[in-house]
Structure formats: structure tokens, C-alpha cells
Amino acid sequence: MGSIETIPAELDASVVKITRSTELRHVPLPGSSEELSHSYCTDHMVTARWTAAGGWETPEVKPFQNLSIPPTASCLHYATECFEGMKVYRGYDGKLRIFRPDLNGERLSNSAIRASLPSFRYQELKALIAKLMQIDGLRWLPKSQPGRFLYLRPTLIGSGTQLGVQAPAEALLFIIAVPWPDPASRLKVVPGEALGLKLLASTPDTIRAWPGGFGYAKLGANYGPSLAAHGKAQAQGFDQVLWLFGEDRQVTEAGASNFFIVWENAETGKRELVTAPLENQLILPGVTRRSVLELARSRLNQTVGDLGAVEVVEKTFTIGDVEAAWKEGRVVEAFVCGTAFFITPVKLIRNGNVDIPLLKPGQTAGYAAQIKSWLEAIMYGKEGAENHEWAYLIENESEK
């Protein structure tokens, strides 16, 4: 009498099942072809299966391996997939840290909802990463090598046999860890040029995101379709596309990073650190973006060394505004930020047939360097920042 009601299970890292690899992989050297492949993973991975009927199954840490995916799986046809980019850092105090992981957990859960995939308690993401790094951390980020990091890629895909166009009834969360080259080392050194990125402004025939779309969520669907424009920009000698939007050509993102500019306001003359706003849902709410804004608001509201105080502004601005500021000598510097590129200065923007140089040969981007240094101190537990609230410590690393 009466139906049996089952409540779908929550994702629960505390019950993780661990299966250790019996064949450990070679740990690649910095600068090796394995590292430069961006795809050579550590010994283990996390997986957690979800079904619409039962909810989340017991998560596992198990040997890194290929996934067995039905050809009818939703993720292969309908891009039911979202991911996060994170890093795990070996600190100068020997400890292992991840940076503001709950922000990534929350964003992944929000992206999942946008892609009709299952959400989860966001705190579980950092707990699962900790389980993985307790096993792989010591071998892949030795305590003797402080200052190194691994890239982490939590990914959620629609995995069941389901060719009908509908929300996936089965999903798989997996987390892999990858040795990754230092983004600073990826900058091309060109004699007579400053060190920084060259951005090519997008044209109206290629638009990354649109109001009512999904530019604010970290869905696979934002990336694949942008590769063509990225490839064209690279073929012309640029590093990234500067994505513009709308008839007024608003500056939104640069490549897969957020974009910042420091300039003197034309009307007030005040120095501003400006980036695109989140309200219209065109851009990704980057964790590094948010951290840059918070650090600048709390520490750059006054002079720091040679750097004058800045007002921090999230507002819509156009490539025309950038060009005008440059012509009038009001631009101080520009940089992009994100997990993959961290904080990287921009040396040039090309918009149509106008080149906007932003860094002279020998010049460095002072604000970018200062913010980067503050963030690195937190990530790597440098002196005075060992216990910063933005760093999540991974303890109990396993010796064998």
C-alpha cells in the first residue's frame, strides 16, 4: 500500500572507494614532451557515476584509464558536458594546497544545471580532489620541489545510452590531474618586443556568447565552436582572440581568460582597473577574476610601491573605448587572467587594421606582476601567507 519512495543519493566523498594502481607511470620532467602534451595524467583518477533513478553512486579513486563510453552516449552527440580548470600547488612550506576550491565546486554544479546534468553539494569537489592528491601528490609533486603544480580537470559528462534529445539519465563525474607547463614559459620571446600576449579582436561573424545563451557557464559548448577563430588568430601570429560582443563591440573575454585593463578615466582622470561585468551573463565568472578584483579592492585602494591606487570597476566597455584611451595616452596596462594562463600581460591588441600596443620593449605590467605575486604567495604558502583563507590544505598525504 503506497509506493516506495527513494531519495536519490547525494555525492559523498567520505565513502570513496580506493583502488591503487599496480603499475605506476613515469613522472615527466618539466619541459618534457609529456608535459607539453597537456594530456599526460597522473597514476589515478576520480570517478563518480550518477543515475536519474538512484542519484550519485560511491565515488572511486582508481588507476587512470580510458573510459568505456557507449556510442549512443549523450555527451558524444549533444555536448552534455561541463568542466573546471584548477591547480594543486606544492608549497614552499612543503604543504599541498588548492585555491578557493568551493568556488570551482559551486560553478561546476551551476554549469551542470545549465547543461541538464546532475548538480551536487559543491563542497564534495574539494574533498574528492583531496582523496586523489593524498595518493598521487607525493610522487607527482615531490616535497623537494616547492613551487610546482599540477593542473586539475574535474569534468561531468552525460554518459548513458541515450540518443533521444532529452536530459541525460546517466552521468559521470571524473577528475584527472596533469603535469602542465608554467604559463609564463609559454610566452614567445621576440627580440625587441615586450613579454606578453598579442590579441586579435574578433569580427562580427564570430561571436563567443550571447545574452540568453550560456557564456557564463563552463560548458564544452563554449569552447569547440571557438577553436576555428582561435586557429585563425594563431595562424596570423596572435596568441588569443579578444572576444567582442554587440554592435558597440563590447570587450568580453580574451581566449578562455578574463580581460582587465588599467587606464585613467577620461572624465575623472582617476586610475581604474576595469573588467567586463557579470550581469549580462556573457562572460565566465572566473575564480582568478574574482580574486583579482578582491585583492585590488582591498590592497590597491592605496599606493603600493610604484603603483598608484586604483578604483576597481566592473562595467561594460568597448574596443572603441580602449582605442580612444590608448590614443589619448591614458592606458597603463592590460592583462588576462584564468587558471590556465594565470595572470599574463597583454602587449598588443589588433582591431581590424589598427594596432594598439600596450607594452613597450623592456616594459613590464606592474599591476599584473603585483597581483600575480600576491596570489602566488597564497597558492604556495609563502612566508606570511601560509594560512590564507583562500587556500585549502590537503593533509594526510599517503607515503606509499
Add this chain to the structure above:
Amino acid sequence: MGSIETIPAELDASVVKITRSTELRHVPLPGSSEELSHSYCTDHMVTARWTAAGGWETPEVKPFQNLSIPPTASCLHYATECFEGMKVYRGYDGKLRIFRPDLNGERLSNSAIRASLPSFRYQELKALIAKLMQIDGLRWLPKSQPGRFLYLRPTLIGSGTQLGVQAPAEALLFIIAVPWPDPASRLKVVPGEALGLKLLASTPDTIRAWPGGFGYAKLGANYGPSLAAHGKAQAQGFDQVLWLFGEDRQVTEAGASNFFIVWENAETGKRELVTAPLENQLILPGVTRRSVLELARSRLNQTVGDLGAVEVVEKTFTIGDVEAAWKEGRVVEAFVCGTAFFITPVKLIRNGNVDIPLLKPGQTAGYAAQIKSWLEAIMYGKEGAENHEWAYLIENESEK
């Protein structure tokens, strides 16, 4: 002395390698749970691997099986994936046909380019499908059951180990065949209501595609992000979303189908068959859409039975135009078309708090029925249409 230049190999169906399954699968009955799963495949599948260095490798027909995909594969992270929807029909003359397959081949190759995946000679697609159906055709579409069909899903994914955000260096084309319920049987029978789809007009907070985007290509990225709106519409008792675009709320597509309306022009009084245009690249250039337009232009330019002649118009029109035409009694009928839904009448559109009924109880959509009947004659080789140029015959079906 001089570098060795290799020309990447072309996709070539003529050299296909065939491995037959030793364990044949149960063929499901019409209406069975296997068929309703939309995911139960035939005994074999086609695969063809591509690498940036070598081009297309020898395609294979082999036993249906899961794919072994690296967790770092581009398709799982960046939605580097595109597909086609096609059908293979068992004719009333016992022959097997596919419908205008070169249009699908060309579109898949174009979608591939938009997703930074490898293109191919479009003619090879139909040749590969023929290889698959020569083996699976007789068992899965017996000659004793004319009028039945299988759904075909050619899919191309970025498959290599590649976490960097860049064009895939490795890809996999696969083709699977799936027993599929008759779309007409999927319509809910509601006493006192006509048989047709109920569409819910989208709101500005969810748009399917935008200018400069990829709505015109059959990328996975167009589908996953639309599932949320689709799910909400279904929860409210609707079958599909009617996708509107822009401040003027242009009618673009319905669900994953193209949308047509027959109305009397307000100014000229002439009867028109209207659908959204392809120029702004917002909608998918459907093969069924094109066929409807061509048939209507050549056969409905004069009275056919009870159906008055229509002028065929591809133009931008808004939901406001539809509402005005309905209020003024000028709407004759509306229908959607595509491979999955074929030609299906629309009985109601809800736009905000306005209901636009399009079919009265007991009424049928005459133009939709006539065009469907013409297309079925071609697909199933009915009398007088056995040799239509739109049908591609699959010959030499294998007896064992």
C-alpha cells in the same frame, strides 16, 4: 635533401575492412522498450579514425561496441562533435533506400569545419552507410516488413588525448543504426483535441542560436544547452520549444526541427507557405526543410485536390506576425519537419499568456499530410516513385 611531404589520406569507403559479429543481437519489436529507448543499436557499426598527421585511416565495419575514450579527449571537454540524423527505409518494392544522403554528407563535412574537426569527401558518407546496411539490412529491416525504417546517426568526435584548448589532432567518425519509433506514434492522443504538437514559445532569457554563432551547423553544442528549456516546456505539457530570436522575436526553429506556416498574406491575400531563411545562419539547413520547399515549389504552385496553390517564401517573420494572422483568421496550418519528427502538424503555440490554436479537434493539416505522402512515396519506393533521384538505393544486401 628536402623534406618528405605526405599528403593526409582521404576518407575512402571503398577500402573498408569488415569484421562480422559472432554474437548477433536480438532484433526488437516495434513499440518494445528497446525501440522506445532510442538507443538500442544494430549488430554492427562503422568507424573511421583520422589523425592530423596521417589523415583518414581505413574505415571499418565491426561489431557494435563501446568506444574506449581517453579522459583527456577533446570531445568530452570542448564539445568538438557534430552529427547527422538520417534514416534507412525498407521499400514496398523490397529495396533499401536512404534519402538525399549527399546533403547529409555535405552538411556533416561543413559542421566538421565549424567544430575544427576534419572534413571529408561528402560522397563517402553514403558509401559507408551502404557498407553497414549491406550487412545489417536484411536482419533489421526484413523484406517482409516494407514501410519500416532504422534511424542512422553518423557522428564525428575529437577523440585524441588533448586537453589543450586547440583543434583536435585526432578524430573518430562513427555510424550507428537504431530501431526508432514512428514519430506519428509519439503524438499524445487527447480526447477532444486534434493530433499535433503543442509548442511553447521561448522567452528572451533562453535563445538557441545567434548571428556569428553556430546555429546553422549540426554541432552537439546546439543541443545540450537547449535541453533545460525543452525540459521546462515538457513539464508544462508542451512537446517542443518554439525558438524565437531577437527583440522582434523572430520565429526560427521548433525543438530540433524546422518550422513552417501556411497563411494568407495580409497585403496580397495570396496563400503562402513560409519558413525562416538560411541567410542569417540562425537555423539548421534541414534536408527535410529543403525537400518540403522544393516539392511545394514544383507541385503546390497549382491546386492539388482540396489544397489551393501556395507561394513558397523563405523570410524572417515574428511570433507577432503569427499572432496577428491567427487573430485575423488568415492561418491555414503549421507544421514542423526534420528527420526525427518527419512532418508533424502543430496544433497549438503558447506565447506568454496567449494561446494560438492552429488545429481544431478532428481537423488535419492538409498541406503537411500531402507533402508527407509525397516524401514517403520517394523514401519507400512506392508505385511511380521507385526511381526518384532523391532516393539512393543500397544494393547487394548480404544474405548471411
